Amino acid sequence: MIATKSVPKSGEGMWLWLIKIVSGALIILLLGLHFFVNHTGLVSITENGLLTHEGVVQYYANPIVPTIEILFLIFVISHSLIGLRSILLDLKPSRAALNVINWVFTLVGVVAIAYGIWLVFKILSFLPA
Amino acid sequence: MSTPTNQPSPKNWYKWFDPRGRDLGTWAFILNRLTALGLTFYLFLHLIVLGQLAIGPDAYDQFVELLHSPVFIFGELLVVIAGIYHGLNGLRVGLTSFGIAIPYQKQIFIGLLILTIIGSIYFGITMFTA
Numbered sequence: 150m151i152a153t154k155s156v157p158k159s160g161e162g163m164w165l166w167l168i169k170i171v172s173g174a175l176i177i178l179l180l181g182l183h184f185f186v187n188h189t190g191l192v193s194i195t196e197n198g199l200l201t202h203e204g205v206v207q208y209y210a211n212p213i214v215p216t217i218e219i220l221f222l223i224f225v226i227s228h229s230l231i232g233l234r235s236i237l238l239d240l241k242p243s244r245a246a247l248n249v250i251n252w253v254f255t256l257v258g259v260v261a262i263a264y265g266i267w268l269v270f271k272i273l274s275f276l277p278a
Numbered sequence: 279m280s281t282p283t284n285q286p287s288p289k290n291w292y293k294w295f296d297p298r299g300r301d302l303g304t305w306a307f308i309l310n311r312l313t314a315l316g317l318t319f320y321l322f323l324h325l326i327v328l329g330q331l332a333i334g335p336d337a338y339d340q341f342v343e344l345l346h347s348p349v350f351i352f353g354e355l356l357v358v359i360a361g362i363y364h365g366l367n368g369l370r371v372g373l374t375s376f377g378i379a380i381p382y383q384k385q386i387f388i389g390l391l392i393l394t395i396i397g398s399i400y401f402g403i404t405m406f407t408a
Contacts, residue, residue: 155371155374155375155377166375170372170375173365173368173372174369174372176365177365177368177369180361180365200342201335201338201339201342202331202334202335202338202339203335205331205338225321226321229314229317229318229321232314232318233314233318236311236314236315239286239288239291239294240288240291241288261322261325264325265325267332268325268328268329268331268332271331271332272331272332275334275335
């Protein structure tokens with residue numbers, strides 16, 4: 150590994166790069182939380198953890214949970230799409246191709262986040278009134 | 279130093295994954311890229327299958343039942359391993375982007391590989407014996 154400074158990738162502006170770095174760090178934090186809460190007994194949720202529909206719904210009853218899950222969703226979708234775009238940039242797409250990539254990825258990101266938020270509210274709708 | 283002949287280009291993109299004659303950093307890059315693709319695939323799969331939660335208790339509980347098979351547990355283990363590696367390597371890349379710890383990149387990379395291996399063994403054992 151040669152000790153040099155890191156070089157900005159052409160086609161990836163400072164803001165996208167910064168979002169990728171910051172969301173990456175936040176994902177490590179939130180994924181840790183998501184993972185330990187979902188899969189270990191550190192936080193008692195229900196007898197079956199999140200392995201039953203009922204368990205998931207009860208878990209979402211605490212308003213902190215849907216809030217964190219929605220934030221996590223936004224970070225992870227953004228990070229994955231910016232990362233995938235940066236892989237495609239290595240293929241040196243033409244200006245027109247990059248435009249298509251930008252539009253498609255933005256659309257996929259918005260749809261995925263909207264779907265995720267819809268899913269969170271759908272889960273909350275199963276809570277007993 | 280001679281220039282390696284296996285440098286990737288847009289037409290020969292698969293040479294991204296050819297580490298011959300290059301530095302250790304190429305391995306870091308290859309693993310980062312493979313885990314990125316794997317995790318992205320898993321992310322969208324995860325979002326789609328969790329749609330079962332919207333359908334109702336029967337749909338979701340039957341789906342979870344399906345996941346008890348060793349094939350899915352193995353797949354989930356791969357996701358966990360990829361997540362550990364990508365997260366640790368991402369920290370290294372993030373630090374070096376800000377000019378931090380650049381002279382120690384090699385040591386940090388070897389250290390994070392060791393942590394990934396330890397994590398893989400730990401999760402491999404816990405997931406298959408749970």
